[in-house]
Amino acid sequence: MNLEFTAEEQAFRREVRDFLATGLPDDIRERVRLGRRLSADDHLRWQDSLSVRGWLGVNWPQEHGGPGWGPVERHIFEEECAAAHAPTIVPFGVSMVAPVIMKFGSETQKRHYVPRILSNQDWWCQGYSEPGAGSDLASLRTRAVRDGDEYVVTGQKSWTTLGQHANMMFCLVRTDPEAKKQAGISFLLIDMETPGISVRPIITLDGAHEVNEVFLDEVRVPVANRIGEEGQGWTCAKFLLTHERTGIAGLGHAKQALRHLKSVALEIQHRGRPLLEQPHFRQRVVKAEIELMALEVTHLRVLAAARDGGAPGAESSLLKVRGSELRQELSELTRRALGPQALPFFPDHLYGDQELEREEAEHAALGAQYFNRRKLSIYGGSNEIQKSIVAKTLLGM
Amino acid sequence: MNFAYSDEQRMLADTLERLVADQAPTETDALHGEPSPLWGTFAELGLLQLPFTEEAGGLGGDGIDVMIVMQALGRGLVREPYLAGLLLPGTLLARLADAPQRERWLAPLLEGELRLALAWQETAARYDAHAIATCARRQADGWIIEGAKQVVIAAPSATALLVSARVDDGTLGVFLVPADSPGLERRDYPTLDDQIASDVQLKGVALPHDARLGEDAAEALAEVLALGRAALCAEAVGAMEAACDQTLAYLKERRQFGTPLASFQVLQHRMVDMHLNLEQARSMAILAAASLERPSDERDYRVAAAKAYCGEAARFVAEQAIQLHGAMGMTEECRISHYARHLVMFDHHLGDVDHHLEFVSEGLSAA
Known part of the structure; x- marks a missing residue:
């Protein structure tokens, strides 16, 4: 060892x-x-x-x-x-739809889409969640009705990250409303230029435009754009979700966030000394550092198992839970470190091209970033869903 | 990067698993005086030689080998003093002793013929191995030791104690003190985690010249305490495994409101939290065991982090195990309560969470 x-x-x-x-x-x-x-x-x-x-x-x-x-x-x-x-x-093309196309797509689909992803010709977004289907994804209601060589798709997708830039969307749609929940779902590739699609921004609590709603109103999608058989969409979706997702713990980001936190806490002064020397604050940094050490070794254990042919299953749920909690704690500490400096909010600087004085710019994002990081325990299967997965698959409960 | 056991380690783990599974819980009384038959089995299996270098008469096992042994002992809640009676005093002895001292004490220790104990803690020093008041004065014909040691685990079954003392030249000395030395007084008692220990008074204990092991023992003691802390982490991981297994089995079997407790989501998530703590603690125990050969700064930093982490994880698992067993978890009859006592009191051996967090805090890199 x-x-x-x-x-x-x-x-x-x-x-x-x-x-x-x-x-x-x-x-x-x-x-x-x-x-x-x-x-x-x-x-x-x-x-x-x-x-x-x-x-x-x-x-x-x-x-x-x-x-x-x-x-x-x-x-x-x-x-x-x-x-x-x-x-x-941006994971939607490279890490998400590409493996699905490689696994379930036809030769024609592979030849067409895969090289375009690798050359950044297509920007993909994900049409999974809906207003009424979040953690319970299989309850999705976006309908696709067969009409000759086309499907007519109507419904609404939500939380579509960076959808404002996308020209392609992979989408879960219900092709058979009679079949049981998962069985009636198909996996479609949709050109965002198709008439009937509109994208509306959702501004998140940090003031950012990162996610969108996508409305589909009688959008005509060629049947040739379906991946796999009709009704096989859930298999594709599950493959995508369980397909080994590297970096689920966000270890590199957590390490970087800890380095950043330390540098901020060294620079910010508290009673004439660096904040990092204030015992209570330092204690929390120490605990975060130790949690990171544990997370790193756990991550390496999972990597080594994957390298040696094991399929990382429920362990990645453990990494996701602890990794997101740690990154949230680090963002919380960084926000706190700033004291009153965390309050000024310059969205035109953060999300646009407005420039600030150098010193002000250094810390400008940290308050808002705390709010942005709340997403880590929600997306990709909320931490509660992750725990239920572990309970079911690892512990047999 | 490789987390797999070697073939030998796999065999060791399997052997121990079988051995531990066959054991009835050790009675505290049985640990007084003579070694139990299990100690003889340890000797036969080579476990007593395992953690020592070949040059010291051992099998040259490393930190991972020790981890495997301790994890199994923790899993089975085996209360033989493998750590306190063998590993701590033995490795310190091996590190410091000259040939005649080894011949006299180490060889029989490795044969299972005697046991030792390490008397390093003092009331005023708490978990600090250096701020000690016990002193050793050099005499024409040897040494005089004066002082008191607190909670010396396994002392009642030890033939001799390794006693740390401040020497008059300012160095830290370790002395081999036979248990029957005039002036040595022991008050024996059981501990909350089913071990035996003593408070030891040393009132003008006279020792020959060759009772001192080596010269300044500070670095050797730090090394041995690091090994001990890593070993304790592994033992706690073993006990956490067992506590998680037993709790999970109980949740599946116990029915209330017409359904198994395991079907309640609030309990499922609590069980997952226990499991999370176990797996993170396991990672830290591995990190500690794999860091014992690193330069002392890095070794001690990682070991302290591991001991602090495992201390909190062990307490969490213990408390939740009691809670999820409901009133049954409160009874002595239920095995989980013994694990819980062990897992909580683990924190009181070789430095607790606060002690080690302080150490990590002092060594925290600013980058």
Whole structure:
């Protein structure tokens, strides 16, 4: 038993670091560091840079143009990206729909969509949740009625992240209202330019436009855009959800957040001394640091199991719960560290191009970020759902 | 990066699992005086030699081997003083003793012929191994030890104690004090976690020159305490495993309102929280065991973090195990209560959560 990375893995880490030093545009790095919203173009410039390097399809096999990394390489890559203030790869195309198309798509679909994802030609968004179907996703009501070679889709999707930039949406629709819940669902690929689709922003409690509502009003979708058989959508959806999702613990982000917290708490003064020396505050930082140590080893245990052929199942739910709690605690401590400085709110700076004085910009995002991080325990299956998954699958309750 | 056991370790774990499963809970009284038959089995299986270097007559086991043993003992709630009677005093002895001292004390220890105990704690020093008042004065014909030691686990069954004392030249000394030395007085008692211990008075105990083990023992003692803390974490993980298993089984079997308790979501989530604590604590126990060969700063930082983390996790698991067993969990008859006592009192051995959090806090890197 040993916890060390091999010489090859360490060399790989250096390779990633070297790439990030030149491959990540400085203006993007700075925006991420300051917690400012990226434009669609920012995302694309970064993902193009990865694409050229051959590193965009992080979880893809080589035959489809991925780097063929194992779980350990992916972990190292994610950790280094977070440390370098690289944007998170927009997951909906690369990490979510691509594996589904590779697994369940026809040859024609694979040939058409997969290369377009790798070259950033398509921006995908996710049409899963609905106003009436959140944790209980299978109760979704968006209808798709067959009409010749087309489906006519009507309904409403919600919490569609970055849908404002997307030209494609993968969507769960009900094709058979008579069948039992899961059995009547199909998986469709929908062009966002199709008449009848409208996207409306949802502004979240941090003032950000990150998620959207998507309205579908008699949208005509070719049957050829269905993945798998009619009624097989739930299988695709489950595959997507249980498909090994690297970075579910957000370990790289948590490490970066802890470093950031320490730097803020060293800079902020409390009675003439750095706040980090204030015993009560320091104690909470210490506890977060120790929780992070435990999370990292647990994460490495899961990675090693995945590398050796084990399927990470319920363990990733454990990582998700503890990882999100830790990241929320770190965002809470960082907000508190600022004291009164956490109050000023400059949405035009955070989400637009308004510039602030350098010093003000350094801390401008931290108050709002706390609110943004509340999503971590809600999305991707809320922490309560994760616990129920563990209770059922791991503990047999 | 590899978390799998070697073939030998797998065999060791299997052997221990069988051994522990066959054991009836150890009665505290049986631990007085003579070693129990189980200690002989430990000797036969090589467990007494396992954690010592080959050069010291052992099998050269590492931190992970010790973790495997302790985890099994914790799982079975085996109260033989493997840690207090063998591991702590033995590894300190092996680290400091010269050849004649090893011959006289270490060899029989590894054969299971005698047991030792490590007397390092003092009332005023709490968990601090250095701020001690017991002192050793050099005499023409040897040493005089004066002082008092508190809660020396396994002392009643020890042939001799390893006693830490401040030497008149300012160094930290460790002395081998036979249990029958004139001036050594013991008050024996059971502990809340079913072990035996003593408070020890040392009133002008006269010892020969060769009673001192090595010279300044500060680094050796730190090393041994790190090993002990890592071992305790592993033992707690084993006990947490058992407590989680028993609680889960109880929730599935016990019916109220016409349905198993396991069908209530509020209890399911509590059970998952116990499991989360167990798995995170397991990670920290692994980290501690794998860090024992690291430079002392890094070793002690990680071990302290692990001991603090496991202390909180163990208490959480214990309290929830009692709660989820309902009134049954309050009874001595129910096995879970013994695990709960063990898991809570684990925090009082070799430094508690506060002690270790303070240590981590002092060593916290600003980057």
